[in-house]
Amino acid sequence: MVTGIIEDLKKTVTGIDVSEASYGQNGYHVAVEAQKGSLVNVAEFFNGRTFYLADLCCVDYVDYLELVYFFNHHKTLCRFKVTLKVEPEKPTAPTISHIYTISHWYEREIHEFFGVYFEGHPNLIYLFLHEGIDHYPLRKQPTPVPEDAKKLLNSFNPEGEEDTFFVNLGPQHPSTHGVLRVVLKMDGEYILDAEPVLGYLHRMHEKMAENRSYVQFLPNPARIDYPGALLLNLAHVMTVEKLCGIEVPERAQYVRTIICELNRIASHLLWFGAFPADLGALTPFLYAFDDREQILDILESITGSRLTYCYFRFGGLYNDVDDTFIEMTKRFVKRMRERFEVYDRLVTGNVIFVNRAKGTGILEQSEVHKYGCSGPVIRSTGIPFDIRKTEPYAAYDKTDFEIPTGTVGDNMDRYDVRMTEMEMSLRIIEQAIAKLPSGPFKAEKVPKKLKPPKGDIYHAVESSRGETGVYIVSDESDTPYRMRWRVPSYSNLMTFPFLARGTLIADAIATLGSYDIVVPEIDR
Secondary structure (H helix, E strand, O other), rough: OHHHHHHHHHHHHOOOEEEEHHHHHHOOOEEEEEOOHHHHHHHHHHHHHOOOEEEEEEEEEOOOOOEEEEEEOOOOOOOOEEEEEEEOOOEEOOOOOOOOOOOOHHHHHHHHOOOOOEEEOOOOOOOOOOOOOOEOOOOOOEEEEEEEHHHHHHOOOOOOOOOOOEEEOEEHHHHHHHHEEEEEEEEEEEEEEEEEEEEOOOEEEEEHHHHHHOOOOOOHHHHHHOOOOOHHHHHHHEEEEEEEEOOOOOOHHHHHHHHHHHHHHHHHHHHHHHHHHHHHOOOHHHHHHHHHHHHHHHHHHHHHHOOOOOOOOOOOEOOOOOOHHHHHHHHHHHHHHHHHHHHHHHHHOOHHHHHHHHOOOOOOHHHHEEEOOOHHHHOOOOOOOOOOHOOOOHHHHOOOOOOOOOOOHHHHHHHHHHHHHHHHHHHHHHHHHHOOOOOOOOOOOOOOOOOOEEEEEEEEEEOOEEEEEEEEEEEEOOOOOOOEEEEEHHHOOOOOOHHHHHOEEEHHHHHHHHHHOOOHHHHO
16 A cells, blocks of 8 residues: 555655655654645645544754654554654744644644744644743744744633623533633533633643653653553553664563553543543442452552553563462453443443433544544544554554444444443453463663664554554654654544534533543643
8 A cells, every 4th residue: 555655646746755664663654755835735645545644743953843744544554754844943834724623733732832833724822831931842942932923822712702602611620531621602502612722731741751861751651641551651662662673572562461451441441430420420430440449459569559650661561470460360350241241231221321422422434534533532433443453562463352343433432432442451361361471571681771773763552542652753862852742632632622513512521521531641
């Protein structure tokens, strides 16, 4: 597929330089250098072939700024890196927000952190930062915000109209599951428009990465997605391992798989308890937390933590699993299978729950590539996209499991997909335990101070919410020159305004609950 796309791209779009890359070393197949006059044509080319915009970020090389676009396909792995160089003094670039909806947020983020002005963007205002910021935080050299640009950086302030009113959902509201504010424009009980307001939990993790060594940054991913901390811990570790060429022992790969699937179930159980609670059913929350405690006991026995884990290390694991861990895990798998029958009676077959979830929050399959959706959100539309299958890592290619999908992409489908995913996780854990080999749990001679070769890499894992990718640019030092986190809650939430328009506020709350967003992950 890659060769055919390259040939079509060269024939269709002029003013670009196309070269093949090493997927094993870089995490992408093709590198494309675009010009300002050809960027929109490149985006239209990929959109016409239903490629999704996986990420858009910026790198400051002092002499120039480089915009980096990652395009991939949901059905066939075919990752393209498209770059556009812009001058650092008054950086401008054409917007592609009219082609890929998710770039509305990506471009606003780059504008406030780097000062790039995207020509044609309809609403180029702050996304994360407050009004008092007078410089661009991710520029390598102190760069003040020009006075004529500050008018574009005001916060979101809704203006009322006759016969309409605004409702603030959050920033402190139980249905947002974190400090998230959504401004709803209402006409009676119906939503006319919705605008998520981000940044309440922004911690500048990407800037911290530039001032810490690869080892010192190990605890940070757990603060980005705390319910799935081990999954992001693995994303960071594996990206650096691939960049440095570190080979991980087979035993460590199997243990990583077991640990990650336990963490995935724990994360899904947190969602399972909270989602019905959003609709008024509080009892499932107690059942879910009872089972989740069993997983936390298992993970605590090997990691020493119950939430913000930091267990994986470059080249392997912090320590090896023992027989006690294996026995505890086996008992949990047996218990959890029995609990699914209880969950079916309690929630899945509950008439009130089904009536609230079925037919609401419908996401069309034809729209998902414009938003860059992933995880259960995209699988609920019928697309079997899962990084564990498309780009197998750890020991996933040595286990047999199915990718659950939905049919119409409504709230009920998202519920069913996650419930079935937990069953698949149990199957993966059982197989990994049965095949767990003996041997070392970490690689030999991994240097304490890692200095990867000069270059860049993108690597993704399947977290409990979808594609979590890490893009690293190395300058041969022990500190990343640039580290970018691509998180699934960010792009998944972008679809919420689209789904909320024209619905009742009660149904919008159900939709938001079905997404299982993590606000620290969005804000980073």
